[in-house]
Amino acid sequence: MDALVLARIQFAANITFHILFPTITIALGWALLFFRLRWLKTGDAGWLMAYRFWTKVFALSFALGVVSGIVMSFQFGTNWPGFMERVGNVAGPLLGYEVLTAFFLEATFLGIMLFGHGKVSERVHLLATGLVAFGTTMSAFWILALNSWMHTPAGVEVRGGEFFVTSWIEVVFNPSFPYRLVHMLLASGLTMAFLVAGVSAWQFLKGKANASSPQALRFGLTVGAVLIPLQILAGDMHGLNTLEHQPAKVAAMEGVWETQAGAPLLLFAVPDQTARTNHFALGIPQGASLILKHDPQAEIQGVNDFKDGHPPVAPVFWAFRIMVGTGVLMLVASWGGLWLLRRQGWSAAQLPRPVLAGLALMAFSGWTATVAGWYVTEVGRQPWIVQGLLRVDEVASAVPGAHIALTLALYLTVYAALLLAYVSVVKHMAEKPVPMPEGLPPRAAPATGAAA
Amino acid sequence: MSAAAFDWATALPVVFLVLMGVAMLAYVVLDGYDLGVGLLLHRATPDQRDTMIASIGPFWDANETWLVLGVGILLIAFPKAHGLVLTALYLPVALMLVGLVLRGVAFDFRVKAQDQWKPLWNLAFWAGSGIAAVSQGWMLGRYITGFAEGSAAHLFAGVIALLLPAAYVLLGACWLVMKTEGALQLLAVRWAKWAWPPLVLGMGLVSLVTPVVSTTVRDRWFSMPEFIALLPIPLATLAALVLARVLLNSYGPGSPVLGAVCGCRVGVCLWRHRTGLQPIPLCGDGPVDGVAGGQRHFFTGGDRRGLCGHCAGHRGLHHLQLPGLLGQGA
Numbered sequence: 190m191d192a193l194v195l196a197r198i199q200f201a202a203n204i205t206f207h208i209l210f211p212t213i214t215i216a217l218g219w220a221l222l223f224f225r226l227r228w229l230k231t232g233d234a235g236w237l238m239a240y241r242f243w244t245k246v247f248a249l250s251f252a253l254g255v256v257s258g259i260v261m262s263f264q265f266g267t268n269w270p271g272f273m274e275r276v277g278n279v280a281g282p283l284l285g286y287e288v289l290t291a292f293f294l295e296a297t298f299l300g301i302m303l304f305g306h307g308k309v310s311e312r313v314h315l316l317a318t319g320l321v322a323f324g325t326t327m328s329a330f331w332i333l334a335l336n337s338w339m340h341t342p343a344g345v346e347v348r349g350g351e352f353f354v355t356s357w358i359e360v361v362f363n364p365s366f367p368y369r370l371v372h373m374l375l376a377s378g379l380t381m382a383f384l385v386a387g388v389s390a391w392q393f394l395k396g397k398a399n400a401s402s403p404q405a406l407r408f409g410l411t412v413g414a415v416l417i418p419l420q421i422l423a424g425d426m427h428g429l430n431t432l433e434h435q436p437a438k439v440a441a442m443e444g445v446w447e448t449q450a451g452a453p454l455l456l457f458a459v460p461d462q463t464a465r466t467n468h469f470a471l472g473i474p475q476g477a478s479l480i481l482k483h484d485p486q487a488e489i490q491g492v493n494d495f496k497d498g499h500p501p502v503a504p505v506f507w508a509f510r511i512m513v514g515t516g517v518l519m520l521v522a523s524w525g526g527l528w529l530l531r532r533q534g535w536s537a538a539q540l541p542r543p544v545l546a547g548l549a550l551m552a553f554s555g556w557t558a559t560v561a562g563w564y565v566t567e568v569g570r571q572p573w574i575v576q577g578l579l580r581v582d583e584v585a586s587a588v589p590g591a592h593i594a595l596t597l598a599l600y601l602t603v604y605a606a607l608l609l610a611y612v613s614v615v616k617h618m619a620e621k622p623v624p625m626p627e628g629l630p631p632r633a634a635p636a637t638g639a640a641a
Numbered sequence: 642m643s644a645a646a647f648d649w650a651t652a653l654p655v656v657f658l659v660l661m662g663v664a665m666l667a668y669v670v671l672d673g674y675d676l677g678v679g680l681l682l683h684r685a686t687p688d689q690r691d692t693m694i695a696s697i698g699p700f701w702d703a704n705e706t707w708l709v710l711g712v713g714i715l716l717i718a719f720p721k722a723h724g725l726v727l728t729a730l731y732l733p734v735a736l737m738l739v740g741l742v743l744r745g746v747a748f749d750f751r752v753k754a755q756d757q758w759k760p761l762w763n764l765a766f767w768a769g770s771g772i773a774a775v776s777q778g779w780m781l782g783r784y785i786t787g788f789a790e791g792s793a794a795h796l797f798a799g800v801i802a803l804l805l806p807a808a809y810v811l812l813g814a815c816w817l818v819m820k821t822e823g824a825l826q827l828l829a830v831r832w833a834k835w836a837w838p839p840l841v842l843g844m845g846l847v848s849l850v851t852p853v854v855s856t857t858v859r860d861r862w863f864s865m866p867e868f869i870a871l872l873p874i875p876l877a878t879l880a881a882l883v884l885a886r887v888l889l890n891s892y893g894p895g896s897p898v899l900g901a902v903c904g905c906r907v908g909v910c911l912w913r914h915r916t917g918l919q920p921i922p923l924c925g926d927g928p929v930d931g932v933a934g935g936q937r938h939f940f941t942g943g944d945r946r947g948l949c950g951h952c953a954g955h956r957g958l959h960h961l962q963l964p965g966l967l968g969q970g971a
Binding site for chain 1: 698700706713714717718721724725737738741746748754758
C-alpha cells in the first residue's frame, strides 16, 4: 500500500477512535447537569446516584477523548503537513479557539466537578458542571466549523496556493455548518441516550439494578424518543444541503452511476467501481429523486459526471445505509421501549427480558451510527481535503510508508486494547453494587421508579 | 524593536513565540513532575502508589493541556514549522503520543477496572510515563544537534533521552516531598538525591554541545558584552541546582520543589536560548521544502540572515533572542 493510503488509514483510525468519546461526553455533560438539578429539586437519591455513576463514565470517556485528541493535534502535522501549510490561516485559529475556549474550560472545571463535590459549595459545583457541559459543546462548535468549512469552503481567497481569510463570519458559518452542527449534536444526544438506557437495562437484566437505574432508563428512552425524529429531519436537511454543495457525495450515497431522471432509492446493492455499475440492486423506483428533489421525475447527477474525481462509491453507499438503518432501529427501540414502559406503569423492572436485552444490545448503537455517518461525509469528500480547492494527495507528508505502517500498527493495537478495556470497565462499573448515599433514602423504591 | 512604531505583523509572531515558550516551559515543569511521579511508581508499595497517583490526579489533565496549547500555537501561528518539525520527528512523536495515551487513560482505568487488572494499569502508567519521557528526551537531543546525521549525534540524542527522564524524576520526587509525609516522603528525598547527578550531567552536556554545533550560539555567548549580559543565566542555573541539593540534604519543611523548579526553569531558558529555538517558527515562511542538509542549517539557526533573505520583513526578528525580549538587547 502506498504511503498516502496508509496515512489516510492512520488518520481515519485515530479520528474514529477519538470521536467515540466526545460523542458521549458532549451530551453526557448536559445529562449530568440534568441529573444534578433533578436531585436538588426532588431530593431523590436515585438522581444523585445516577449523577455519581455517570460522572465516572464521563471522566473515563473524557480521559480517552483527551488523549486521543492530543494524538490528533499532532497528526495534523505528521500526516498532513501540507494542509497546515496551505490552509493554516483558516484551520489554525479555529483549532486554537477550540483549545482555548473549550479545552481549558473543560479541563479546569472538570477538576472541580470530579474532585470538588463537598469541597466547594453546591452552587459552585453546579456551575462547574454546567461549564464543563458548555465547554464540550463549544469544542464541538469550533471543530465542526473547521470540518464544515473543509466541505463547503467560504470566506477565503487562494493566493499562490495559500488560503487567506476574507471573512471570518463566512468561514465559521459556512453553508454546511448549521446542518452539520445540529446533526452532530443530535447524534451525541442519541449516543448518550442509548448508552444510558442500555447500561440501565443491562443492570435490570443482570439483577444489579440500584436506585438510579429506573430513572436513568426512563431518561435515556425519553431523550432517545424525542431526539430521533428531530435527527431524521436534520439528517434529511443536511442531505439536501450536501446535494447542493457536494453532489458527487450524494451520488455515491445513492449509488447513482449515470445521471438519470427518476433515480431509484436503493435499499440494497453491491456497487462495483471497476464495472461502474451496481450488482443485485433492489430499490424503490423513483425513490431517490423523490427524497432528494421532492419530485419523482427529477434528474439526479451520477458519479460518472464528475470528471475531477469522485469518492469511492461502495464505502459511502454502505456507510450511509448502516447509519440510516441504525437510525430506524433507534426509532423503533425508543418509541417501542417507552410505550412498553408506560404500559408497565413506568416500572422498568417489569419490562420483558427480551426488551431489556434489546436495549442493552443497543447501548453502543450511537457509536455505530455516528462513525458510519462520519465515514459517509469524510470518505464522500474524497479526493478533496478542501472540497473543490485542495486535494488530499497534494498535502500528504513525505514520511516513508514503512514508518507510517509501523506506527499505524502501534496505534491500532493500543486503540483496540483501550476500546476493549473501556467497554469492559463500563460493564464492570454498571454491575458493581453501589451503597445508598448516607442519610439520603430514595423518595421512591427502585422497583416502582416513579420519579421524574 | 521597542523604539520602532508598533507593527502588528512584526509584533504578533513575537507574542505567539512568547506564548509558545510559556506553554512549553509550563508543560515541561508541570507535566514533568507528573511523568516523574509515574517513573517512580514501580519503586513504591501498592499503597504508596495510590497516594502518589492521587497527588497528581487533579492536576495532570490541566498540565497536559499545556502541551496541546504549545503544539496548538505552533500549528496556529507557525503552521509551516508545525509540519516540518513533526515530519522530522515522526517516530519519536508517535512513541511519545502512545506513551501519553497509556499514562493518561491508566489514571482512570486503574481505579475503575476490576482489581485483577490494577497491576497491569499500574504497569501501563509507569511504562507510559517512561516512553513519553524518553521520547521527549530523544527529540530534545535530536533537536539540539539540528537533526545532524551520524553516530555521534544519535549517541548524544540517546544520552539526552536517558537524562531528561532523570530531570523529570527529580521534579516528581520533589513534588512528592512537598505533597506527602512519613515513609513516602523520606523515600522521595532519596529518589530526588538519586536523580540529581544525572540531571546536572545532562544540563552540563547540553550546555557544552550546543555552542559546538551552533555558530550563532557560540558567537553570541563568547563575545564580550553579551557574555557578561548572559552570565546570570548559567550562574542562576547553577545556584538553583545547588540550592535544590542543599535543601534535599536538610529535607526540612523547606520544600525542594521550589529549588528544583528554579533549576529546571532556568535550565529550560538556557536550553531554549542556546539552541536558538526561537528562529524556527519565525522561519516558517523559509525554505520549507529544503533537503536534509538545508533543514539542518535551518533548524540550528545557522546564518539565519542568509537563509531567510526572502522573508526580509521578519529579518529583525530572526535575530531577536531571549535577552532581546528581556530588554538586554542583542
